[in-house]
């Protein structure tokens with residue numbers, strides 16, 4: 001059973017057995033009231049109750065009336081990154097099952113960085129054998145313009161730790177053409193996405209007209225950047241392009257391509273995976289609006305889930 005906490009249009013649902021958790025794990029100024037529909041929808045995710053014994057879980061939703069659309073936002077906090085990785089695998093496998101059955105395809109986008117390591121449970125039992133990998137279509141939210149075998153390549157990172165271990169058809173893995181300039185590589189990737197829309201592999205959001213990926217798995221930098229959308233950079237305001245490029249990235253390497261916010265925010269589901277105390281201030285800025293960071297602008301059409309470890313939420 002779960003109880004629900006509600007303040008204004010922010011809805012929290014949490015298992016009753018966690019009611020004794022330290023108050024510091026909840027955003028301040030929250031009061032409680034029933035919100036049964038949100039609670040039951042969260043429970044229907046069936047992420048598994050064992051997690052609740054080993055992790056602190058805080059669930060949060062933003063109502064349709066606030067966002068003008070059916071967005072749900074949850075924050076889940078784990079004692080250990082190990083437990084986070086277990087739940088992230090369950091979450092991803094659940095969506096894979098749903099979309100493979102419903103649409104015959106599952107479009108998944110990943111970032112680079114530490115996120116890839118947090119996906120390690122997916123390539124282990126029981127998921128390695130039970131997921132219908134043949135229906136996966138695999139994309140990058142951003143990529144560094146370097147050769148695929150380069151240590152800075154997000155393709156190489158994902159290939160070594162993930163793609164080489166599961167049977168996703170190579171034709172369903174959409175790496176950038178790194179022989180092009182950053183600008184041309186971004187155009188090329190956008191053309192590829194448009195082709196996949198025409199062939200119905202990729203959906204389009206009815207409300208925005210931008211592509212609607214089934215799931216984006218994103219990391220966040222210590223400065224609050226997501227994808228290659230950095231604080232204060234004009235690319236954060238791009239409103240037309242699907243994929244754009246940057247040649248002055250503050251995080252090396254400087255040349256990258258990146259999905260734009262309209263594409264990110266048209267996703268059906270987003271998991272924002274953030275671990276470590278070095279990101280606590282950016283998490284605070286994004287979730288409590290104590291500052292402006294790109295991660296604070298992330299939303300999803302159906303569901304946004306923040307997967308945090310305890311150090312990452314130490315300032316909430």
Ligand SMILES: O=C(O)[C@H](O)[C@@H](O)[C@H](O)[C@H](O)COP(=O)(O)O
Pocket residue numbers: 111112113114115142143144154218219220221222225226227228251
């Ligand atoms: O290519 C990139 O640089 C990434 O896609 C980037 O957006 C990354 O996800 C964050 O910087 C977090 O990286 P860490 O988790 O390693 O801090």
